[in-house]
Amino acid sequence: MNDQGIIELYFARDELAIRETEAKYGRLCHSIAYNILHNSEDSSECVNDTYIGLWNAIPPARPSNFKAFVCKIARNLSLKRLEAGMRQKRSWGTPLSFDELEEILPDEIVTDHVGDEDIGKLISDFLRREKEDSRNVFVRRYYFFDSVRDIALRYLFTESKVKNMLYHTRARLKKYLIKEGIEL
């Protein structure tokens, strides 16, 4: 079923919408959650929460891009669960790439009046200026939290090339954000 059809099912409050979403994007959701949580049980719960989130969001929302919408919900819910787990000092299987990102923009230097959405917009603008390969590798690493190895397999690069691309993209992004006045 195409995405439009699935959205129509949500609007019709037809529970088939969830089954169709699961069939089409369940594995994608699970991979996003698993990359963040590294725990099968937590990931499955996050995926289920994603479906509930979609059910509650559509309607009134009518996402122009359903796949990206699903990804965003799965990512946000997984990060929330991760944060809750971190507060409870739960240990997680594999550390995420947070340190690499914090190098770009440490929390303490971001002005309070700049919202996350504003920063996201600037990152989008920056990524559009990047070469397609660099852009996609960056998004895979820091949006989907793929391992360097998985990115290398996906794009058929060596791992060292992926690391090198990420290093230079991070450096350029940092420079760009400073230029755009995102820090104090």
Place this chain on the structure above:
Amino acid sequence: MKIPRIVNALGYIDDDLILGATGARLSNRNTWLKWGSLAAGVLLVLVIALTLSPMLLSGDGPQPPFDGEIVMEKYYDYAIIEGAFSSYMGANVIPADRVGNKLQDVAVTAGWKNREGDWISTEELSAEIYEIKGIGTAEAAALRFVEKGEAVTTTHYYVILPPNAEYNGTIFPDYKAENPVRYLEESDMGKCNGWQDFGLTGEIRTITVPVGSTYVYQMYSYYIRNDLSTIYSAESLPDAIEDLPEWLSDTVTVGRRSFWYSMGGRLPQTVTLKSTAVVSTENGTGTFLKAEYAVRIADGANEREEDWVIYFMEEDGTYSVFAVMANENFTFVKSYSESIVKSYQKKP
């Protein structure tokens, strides 16, 4: 510990950037081979498939046209002569249990038309119109012939639709019920690593390695039809499997597109058979007939062409089909689907 703000901020990047990264960019074969030692699992399957299949090494160029290009000389059609349903057109066959009360008797002109849609020969037949349960007659109805025509039965109910009707999935059977799935294994990634029933007595391994293969799964959609006659209950399938690929590319004969409809609920405008080949399984227990198609779909104003690879198998006169649509890199998906069918084995 908190999630850094930049991590949350990245959640707001634009949709097209996210989607751009959900596709796979595959480099040339040399890169594959250079990476052969590292690319385990799914990627290894690809390398093996590429190595074993010279045909697949020919690159992304178009396939040579199939010699027996389809030329539809004539097709059977029918039209209700007068009354409220006279503008309705014939469509698929619908199961009898979906049919409700009889509405009226009608006279029908049936017969053969040429490629331009002009009648070549006609016969006048009596028929009955029925309602379809849960569907208003403004959307669709069912027709059963009382007199047998040359190419229609008196035992089946044919859906009739008003002009420009949207084909509605609710009036078709749920083909998912005819696609049994048998997973033997589960991994941390879920039910992604197992065997599926294929054919009368066999099975194929659909996902070879779960780890790191999520993107592979996203690259294609596949459908298994273990008995084509369940879809074509009103028609006689070709006697020879060699005739099936061309038979399924007919988009003109009423109801012939049911197979395509069963795979995603879309009706193609044209189905072009590009090539056929015989593929033997690795253990020699089965033989598939492979057909590649270009399928043109008009989904509203959104017209597109899809690439399909379809593998046919015959066992005791029953046709089974493994159909794969490539969402992304066609060459990769072709090699991957080939590795799937080559895994075919008799069920233990």
